Amino acid sequence: MSLSPSLRLAREDAGIGSGAARFSAGTRPVIRWIKGDGLDDPITRAAIAQATRLFGSTVDYCLCTDGIDAARAREILAWADQPVEWRPVGAAENPELADLLSKAGCPPAHYGYWWKWFPERIRPDAPEIILDGDMVITAQPYWWQAWLAGTDRLRVSEDNREDPSRIYGRYAHAIGPQSQLYSGLIALPPRLRYMPQVAEILRETPLQNGHDGRRHMCEQGVLAAAFQRLNAFPLPLYQFPFGRAFQPYLDYGLEGDLGRAWGYHFGHAFRRANPHFERLCATGEVFSQPDPSPIQRSRWLGGTGQWGVPGWSIPEAIATTIVGLARAFVGGSTLEIGTSRGRLTAILADAGLRITTLDHEDRGAARNLAGLPVTVVQDDLVQYLSCAGRTFDLVVIDLHGNTVADWQSYRAALVAAMAPGGMMLINNARLNQVAGWHEETGVSWFLANLPAGWSASVIDAPAPGLAVVRRP
Numbered sequence: 001m002s003l004s005p006s007l008r009l010a011r012e013d014a015g016i017g018s019g020a021a022r023f024s025a026g027t028r029p030v031i032r033w034i035k036g037d038g039l040d041d042p043i044t045r046a047a048i049a050q051a052t053r054l055f056g057s058t059v060d061y062c063l064c065t066d067g068i069d070a071a072r073a074r075e076i077l078a079w080a081d082q083p084v085e086w087r088p089v090g091a092a093e094n095p096e097l098a099d100l101l102s103k104a105g106c107p108p109a110h111y112g113y114w115w116k117w118f119p120e121r122i123r124p125d126a127p128e129i130i131l132d133g134d135m136v137i138t139a140q141p142y143w144w145q146a147w148l149a150g151t152d153r154l155r156v157s158e159d160n161r162e163d164p165s166r167i168y169g170r171y172a173h174a175i176g177p178q179s180q181l182y183s184g185l186i187a188l189p190p191r192l193r194y195m196p197q198v199a200e201i202l203r204e205t206p207l208q209n210g211h212d213g214r215r216h217m218c219e220q221g222v223l224a225a226a227f228q229r230l231n232a233f234p235l236p237l238y239q240f241p242f243g244r245a246f247q248p249y250l251d252y253g254l255e256g257d258l259g260r261a262w263g264y265h266f267g268h269a270f271r272r273a274n275p276h277f278e279r280l281c282a283t284g285e286v287f288s289q290p291d292p293s294p295i296q297r298s299r300w301l302g303g304t305g306q307w308g309v310p311g312w313s314i315p316e317a318i319a320t321t322i323v324g325l326a327r328a329f330v331g332g333s334t335l336e337i338g339t340s341r342g343r344l345t346a347i348l349a350d351a352g353l354r355i356t357t358l359d360h361e362d363r364g365a366a367r368n369l370a371g372l373p374v375t376v377v378q379d380d381l382v383q384y385l386s387c388a389g390r391t392f393d394l395v396v397i398d399l400h401g402n403t404v405a406d407w408q409s410y411r412a413a414l415v416a417a418m419a420p421g422g423m424m425l426i427n428n429a430r431l432n433q434v435a436g437w438h439e440e441t442g443v444s445w446f447l448a449n450l451p452a453g454w455s456a457s458v459i460d461a462p463a464p465g466l467a468v469v470r471r472p
Contacts (some may be wrong), residue, residue: 023060023085023087026059030060034065036067036115037068045075045077046133046281048079060083061083068088078297079297081299082302084300088446089106089115090118091111096195100198100222103207106213113214113219128187129188132249135265135266137262140262147189155233161253167223169221171218171221175224179234198222204224241253245266245268245276256468293344294350296322302341315463318462319343326425328350339358340398342398345374355374356375362378382413384400391419391422392419394424402431402443403440414446423470426469428465429466433464
C-alpha cells in the first residue's frame, strides 16, 4: 500500500531529528554569526538582513549568541528575509575547548572572544561560514560557487597592517611569516575540524592561569596559528576592509582600496556607535529599512530550508487573513495546532492574543517565543485535547496530516475543544488541489461532517486555502 504524501514526508522528517540536532544535520551550506552582549545589534541585524536577501534560500542561516535574551534576539532577526536558526550557546557545545579554558581558570562568564567557537561546527558535514556579528557581507565573493558546492579550500580573513604583538596576545611566536590571519571570517569546507590544532597549540603554550577571554587577545593568536597549520588561504583586507569606529577611514590593508570589497568589518561597534556603518547604510551599500510589519518581522521563523520537511508554510496572505479574523478573540483563549518554529504564533501574539500552541515535534519554538504570552506544548493532538479538559474561543490549525483518515481521528477532540461562539481556522483546506497532494482531502471531509448548526466557508486563494468554521 502506498503512503500518502504527508505520511511519507513525516517519516522522512522523523529521520532528521528534532531541536538543535535537526539544524546541525545534513549538508546544506550555512552562514553563522556570533553575537555577544554589546552595542552592535543594529549591525548584526543589517548583516543578516543583507545576507538573506543576497543569498536567499541557497544557504541556511544561524545566529549564535551569548548573553542575549529571546526578546532581543527577535529584534536582531526582525529584518531577516529567510528562516534563521537562533542558538544561544553554552560551554557544553564545545566540551574540548571548555575543558582547555577551565584548566586556565577561565569560567564561561570570562570566555569572551572564545564564544565564537562554541560549537566548533554548527553543521559538520556542510560548507560553513563563521563570522563576527559586526561583519556585513555586501556582495558575492569570487569563490562563492565553489564554497557552495563544498569543493573550496579553507579561507580566513587577514590583517596585514596590524602589529602581531598587539593582536595575537602571548601567541605571536606561533604565527608564521606567510600570512597574518585574524579570526574574523572563516569559510570552512565540509568536515574540516580545527579543534585538534587549537588543542595542540594550547598544549605547547598553555594559557596563563586566570586567563580572561573578554580582555586578553590570546584567542586571536591561537586561532590564527591553528588555521595556519591547516594551510588557510588569506582573505585580504582589500576584499573585506575594517571600518573601525575610532578611525576616520576604511582600512583596506597595505594594498589599499582595489575596488574589490565584498564586505565590511565594523570594528569596535561592540563598544560604541560606528560612523562607517551609519554612512554605508545611508548610501545603501549596507541594508537598512523602516521597521517592518509583524508578518515580515517573523520571516526568520519560517519553515523552509533545514526546517522544510515536511513543509507547507502558511503563505503570508493567508497569515494576514488569519490575523484579521483572530483579532475578534483578543482577551479570549486561543489554541494553535501545528507550532513548527513559532512563526504564526509570534504574529498572533503581536496582535494581542494569548496562545496555547501545540506540536508533536520540538523545532525550537519554546526558545524562540520566550517572553511572549504563549504556552508551548509538545504532545499529540488527540492526546492533549483529551486530557486538557478545556475549550478554546479560537482554534488555528496547520497540520501535516490531512487525509480523511487523519481528520476522522481528529474530529471528536476538535469538536469538543471548541467553545460556544468560537471559531476554527484551518489551513490546507484545498491542499488536495495542489499537484502531488490529491489524497489530502481530510479538511473537506471534516467540513462536510460538522455538528448540526455549525457553519463553514472556504477562502480558496491563495493555495492551499483556508477554512473558517464557526460554532453557534
